[in-house]
Amino acid sequence: xxxxIPVCLGAVLCASVALGQxxxxxxxxxxxxxxxxxxxxxxxxxKKPRRLLVTSLCMSGDKIIxxxxxxxxxxxxxxxxxxxxxxxxxxxxxxxxMFRPEKLKEFDAICFNNTQGVIIRDPALxxxxxxxxxxxxxxxxxxxxxxxxxxxxxxxxxxxxxxxxGGTESGGHPWMPRDSFFIxxxxxxxxxxxxxxxxxxEIVDEVFQLQEPNLRDRFRVLLSIDMEKSKPSRPPLPIRxxxxxxxxTWIRTEGKGRVFYSGxxxxxxxxxxxxxxxxxxxxxxxxxxxxxxxxxxxxxxx
Ligand SMILES: [Zn+2]
Numbered sequence: 001x002x003x004x005i006p007v008c009l010g011a012v013l014c015a016s017v018a019l020g021q022x023x024x025x026x027x028x029x030x031x032x033x034x035x036x037x038x039x040x041x042x043x044x045x046x047k048k049p050r051r052l053l054v055t056s057l058c059m060s061g062d063k064i065i066x067x068x069x070x071x072x073x074x075x076x077x078x079x080x081x082x083x084x085x086x087x088x089x090x091x092x093x094x095x096x097x098m099f100r101p102e103k104l105k106e107f108d109a110i111c112f113n114n115t116q117g118v119i120i121r122d123p124a125l126x127x128x129x130x131x132x133x134x135x136x137x138x139x140x141x142x143x144x145x146x147x148x149x150x151x152x153x154x155x156x157x158x159x160x161x162x163x164x165x166g167g168t169e170s171g172g173h174p175w176m177p178r179d180s181f182f183i184x185x186x187x188x189x190x191x192x193x194x195x196x197x198x199x200x201x202e203i204v205d206e207v208f209q210l211q212e213p214n215l216r217d218r219f220r221v222l223l224s225i226d227m228e229k230s231k232p233s234r235p236p237l238p239i240r241x242x243x244x245x246x247x248x249t250w251i252r253t254e255g256k257g258r259v260f261y262s263g264x265x266x267x268x269x270x271x272x273x274x275x276x277x278x279x280x281x282x283x284x285x286x287x288x289x290x291x292x293x294x295x296x297x298x299x300x301x302x
Contacts, residue, residue, distance in 0.1 A: 026072035026268075033272035034073060038080045042087035043191065043282045043291055050088035050288045052140070053107045054078055057094040059117035064094075068114040068144060073271035075113060078284075081277065087285055099125045101132070109138030109258075109287040112145035114265060118157055119148060126158055133164060134255025138287030141165055143265035146208055155211070164254045165261055166219040167210035174234040177206040177267055182229035183248060186221040190293050192251065192260070192286055193222050195278035200226060203273075206266035207232075207248065209240045216245065216298035219252035219259075222279075249279065251286060251295045258295070260287045 056075060058067030075092055082090045088108070096119065097103070104110075110129070120126055133139050141148075149161040152171035162168040181203055188198040207225065212218065225246035227236075240246065248263045260283035264270050271277070285291040 026076070030073060030268065030272065031076060034077050034080055037272045037274040037277055038077060038084050039274075039278050039281050040084050042085040043194075043278075043285050046087055046285075046288070046290050050108045050290065051106060052078070052082070052088045052090050052109050052111055052284065052288065053098060053104070054090055054092050054111040054113050055094050055096075055098070055115060055119070056092070056113040057096070057115055057119045058144075059119050061117075065116070067116050068266060070143070070265055070268045070271060071114050073268040074142060074265060077271040077277060077280075078111065078113070081281055081284075085281065087281065087290070088288055096120060096122070096125055099128050099132075101128045104128060104132045104137070107132075107137070108289060109140060109284070111140040111142070111284070112148055113142050114144045115148040116144045117148065117151060118154075120158070120161075126161075130160060133257035133259070136256040136289070138257060138289060139164065139254075139259045140284055140287045141259075141261040143208075143263060145261065146210070146263065164257075164259060166250055166252050166259065167212050167215060169208040170211040170237050170239055172237055173206070173208045174237060175207050175209070175232045176234075178204060179206065179232045180204045180230070181207065181232065182226040183223050184226040186224050186247075186298065190220075190222060190251075191291055192249075192279065192282040192293055194282065195275045196223075201275070203264065203270075203276075204267065205264050205270055207246065207263055209237050209246065211239055213239075213242070214299070215243075215247055217300070219247070219250040219261075219297055220293075220295045221247040221250050221298045223248040249283065251283070251293060252297070253295045258287050258289065260284065
């Protein structure tokens, strides 16, 4: 019998939830909800036609796995958002050969849509992505993008990836998909949070806890969990009990490139939440290079 290492709670939980729901169909009703919920116009007019390369590849060791049940809704939401706003064109591909330099030059940003595991092993592909982003490209990550490449038990497969993204999942995320959280808007003046009109909100989703200290030195926090109001099913992991800080969405710069990450996106319904989709569109347009925003790390704002 295959032994499950107890400490691998994060990977086991996330994977088992995803596998357990793999038969869950992406229904016509859900497609309709997404079509109705997506923004109908761009946050800002694109400076030129933009292209977003979206990969949803999930690996467990050398095997491709289905991953999160929100992958299909995420893909469809991005496609519909692109279609209804004209802000960008989406190319869906789980072929890592798309990360070769000659392919990447056709894109303005890359999106890891709930990717999982070590999906990029080839140093040449890693170098290509590094040069693409630091050279002025964009990166968008949803939820399990933070459990991609560097994931329990090997957090050092490609350290730059986690630096670029802003953090790494801790290897044990004790919070569950049914947990409800109150979210606060940390940066209400950012054009990326305009959709919230300065108001916090409640959401049911599974949330990772990052393992790095001093998170606000690393990126500009847009949304975070209001722990005074939230009552998750279990206490935070020790690393986070020190500062009780749980950023959920953020931006940062990497060289000449721009990064937008959303920790929300485990549950499918996140991708038919109209206000979150407006926020995601703003994040994508930031990464594509069309929406200007101050990405000074939160702790360094004067
Ligand atoms: Zn998850």
